[in-house]
Amino acid sequence: MSETTAHTNSSDGVTPVIEAIGIDVGYGSVSVIKGMHLSVKPGEVVALLGVNGAGKSTTVKALAGELRLTAGEIRLKGEVTTDPLHKRARRGLRLITEERSVFMGLSAADNLRLGGHNKDAVLEIFPELERLLRRKAGLLSGGEQQMLTLGRALASKPDILLIDELSLGLAPLVLERLLTKVREAADSGTGVLLVEQHIRYALEMSDRAYVLSRGQIVLQGDAADMLLRVDEIERSYLESGELADTTH
Numbered sequence: 001m002s003e004t005t006a007h008t009n010s011s012d013g014v015t016p017v018i019e020a021i022g023i024d025v026g027y028g029s030v031s032v033i034k035g036m037h038l039s040v041k042p043g044e045v046v047a048l049l050g051v052n053g054a055g056k057s058t059t060v061k062a063l064a065g066e067l068r069l070t071a072g073e074i075r076l077k078g079e080v081t082t083d084p085l086h087k088r089a090r091r092g093l094r095l096i097t098e099e100r101s102v103f104m105g106l107s108a109a110d111n112l113r114l115g116g117h118n119k120d121a122v123l124e125i126f127p128e129l130e131r132l133l134r135r136k137a138g139l140l141s142g143g144e145q146q147m148l149t150l151g152r153a154l155a156s157k158p159d160i161l162l163i164d165e166l167s168l169g170l171a172p173l174v175l176e177r178l179l180t181k182v183r184e185a186a187d188s189g190t191g192v193l194l195v196e197q198h199i200r201y202a203l204e205m206s207d208r209a210y211v212l213s214r215g216q217i218v219l220q221g222d223a224a225d226m227l228l229r230v231d232e233i234e235r236s237y238l239e240s241g242e243l244a245d246t247t248h
């Protein structure tokens with residue numbers, strides 16, 4: 001584990017599915033992310049942790065192509081990209097956010113049909129959706145909506161999956177179920193960047209983790225090592241008192 005600025009470790013020769021190299025990102029004149037280095041390799045789940053306002057969503061949006069960089073570069077499977085999200089999606093990137101991206105007025109089945117998703121593949125991942133297919137997505141529980149969203153993303157076998165708060169307001173059991181599927185996807189090759197408020201769950205199913213504070217990586221290392229000192233990490237970096245919001 002190192003407490004210095006992150007640097008990509010390419011020593012094993014594996015090309016990251018996504019990599020941020022010294023990126024600065026902000027909103028207008030407000031700078032949020034400063035000089036960040038971060039990478040996710042195929043088959044890895046990498047947690048991105050930090051208090052509210054640390055810059056997790058800003059990082060994810062930049063990686064997804066939803067925010068412009070003011071410095072540095074992003075590489076997708078080794079190639080520098082400035083493409084917007086829909087083009088990164090064509091290259092195997094999927095973004096899942098807390099805003100469940102389902103059409104609430106359409107049935108679950110129509111939600112799958114509309115995007116040309118492979119319904120059978122989704123049902124294989126989450127068989128519990130089968131009996132809910134005819135229900136309007138707006139009438140599904142939050143967990144069921146996220147199953148639909150995540151199932152859809154996983155069924156496309158993405159190379160890169162960016163997840164910003166899958167679990168908002170979900171019961172622990174549902175979260176575990178969802179995260180298990182994320183882990184399985186990584187085990188078959190997907191590289192996952194996971195923003196998750198439930199730090200212990202996140203670390204338990206991640207390979208590595210970065211801790212972000214005020215737009216900079218202040219700690220990075222093996223998730224298992226971090227889990228061993230999770231209390232200390234929480235005290236030092238994740239409940240700074242400034243903005244920690246446990247109801248979030």
Ligand SMILES: Nc1ncnc2c1ncn2[C@@H]1O[C@H](COP(=O)(O)OP(=O)(O)OP(=O)(O)O)[C@@H](O)[C@H]1O
Nearest residue numbers: 027030032050051052053054055056057058059248
């Ligand atoms: N659209 C925006 N315009 C201006 N500032 C923004 C905007 N979105 C976020 N910020 C600011 O950028 C900083 C980082 O926000 P960000 O949403 O990335 O944090 P976060 O780590 O995802 O927090 P949370 O855990 O609450 O989701 C915060 O200071 C926030 O106020």
Ligand SMILES: [Mg+2]
Nearest residue numbers: 056057058164
């Ligand atoms: Mg956020």
